[in-house]
Amino acid sequence: MDFFLQLLVNGVCVGLLYGISAMGFVMIFKASSVLNFAHGELLALGAFFFLSLVTWGKIPIAASFLLTLAGCFILGFLIEKFFLRPLIGEKLIFVIMLTVGLSAMFKGLILLIWGGNLHTYPEFLPPSLEIHLGSIYIAPVYSATLVISVIFLVLFGLFFKKSSQGIFMRSVADNQKAALSLGVHVRRVFALSWAIAAMVACMSGIVLGIINGVNVHDLSAIGLKVFPVVILGGLDSIGGAIIGGIIIGLLETFTGGYLSPSLRDVVPYIVLVFILMVKPYGLFGLVEIERV
């Protein structure tokens, strides 16, 4: 029982991370229908930025974290401006191929600068973050993940529900032509969705780096886990991404714990296939509101 609860907690924490990282992916898809194949590399870039700031730059942890987030935000903005904007109006497949190219480019850059070895962050999480609930032990990194994820979720919820910019972003995803007719700056919304996506990707990259160590191949592979997550949750549902993330996280930890660690990367995909056979739009895919 204890083992079960332990796995449950770990699974939810990791899953929340997957979910938040997938949320960035969903945001780009909703705003501009682009599937971003460079998502995993964005994740890795975030982890490596943070690594450099902490180990080479010797900048305090909190400051490094915020700097990395800001840096990735700007990076996402620039990616949109220089690589995607010239392709607006072209066929979607070109844009998607471009993100495949970007993924190769970023991976190459990371290998060039940081190499392919496994790096680790210095130990910095205070042991006071350890939580003992009866016999369950939550490692500092997991409780930190939980806190950060919840903060992000609440902030994003408020942003999309309350702030004008958030509502404009949703309006573009909903009906681009109507948004244009009211003067919504659609290109700015695209740029902003890339910026936010890069920021949340790098946040998950940092935390995953703390859990598993920083290695470009592992991180970009984890980034690709957004695919089962978003397809499970429904490609166009931000809430679905979070829940899809938690489901995948739980499946992974339970498989790793009860069956075999080597199966943990496979089982989510098998379950995914079964779910898709029953609900092809994903669990929370938008049901089209149809007025006749």
Next chain:
Amino acid sequence: MGDILLQLNNISVVYSNVIQVLKGVSLTVERGHIVSLLGSNGAGKTTTLKAISGLLKPENGEVTDGDIICNGVNIQNQAPEFITRQGIIQVLEGRQPFKYLTIEENLRVGTATRPGKPYKQDLELVYHYFPALVQRKKALAGYCSGGELQMLVIGRALMAHPQLLMLDEPSLGLAPLVVQEIFRIIRKINEEHATTIVLVEQNANMALQVAHYGYVMENGKIVMEGTSQELSDNPDVKEFYLGMAASGVTKSYKDVKAYRRRKRWL
């Protein structure tokens, strides 16, 4: 002629570089007036509106000739972000709400031309014009009725403080009573805010009742213009847009053919 807000000088519009839809349309809109644009399907009314609002570009259309001047600024082929900030807002045909946003969120998108500015007062104003929206403000627009949606999209455009409001077929698919209500409000908006309105309509009867001046389009050209009174008195308009036979006699197909010949003269 009074103070001119908008002027189209001999504009041509071509889609995808080959399909010519407008062939030299000229029209003037006086400040504070309601101007109606009549014509059958495919006459080019919607294209004219889109040429003004800049929404041609996403559809691969372009103003190839002539110019469009609003308040002394040349706006042809400008981006919609620029044109909307000049105070020109088009309400699209077929309502086009943001289905997954609530009524109130829909209205807030109308403030996109002046982000960060207070909007509470404008919300009150819209609810004052369209009291039906108040109880529905937390409802998703996708689940509202056609009448509510038409009110919503007009209200959404009002949030932008338009100088020139362009309505594309506001009566489309609505019950007669709702249509009357909508037109009553359109007139009220025009009177109370001095908002200039360009109205595209199939329902010529209604349109001529509220409009000051009207244009009739045919095949991408303006074929007739005049005050609403002149147009309603014109036998051709009477017969073909208002659905009344000029003499009151039952029409035969022969007469329709006669009209087709006459039309070429216009």
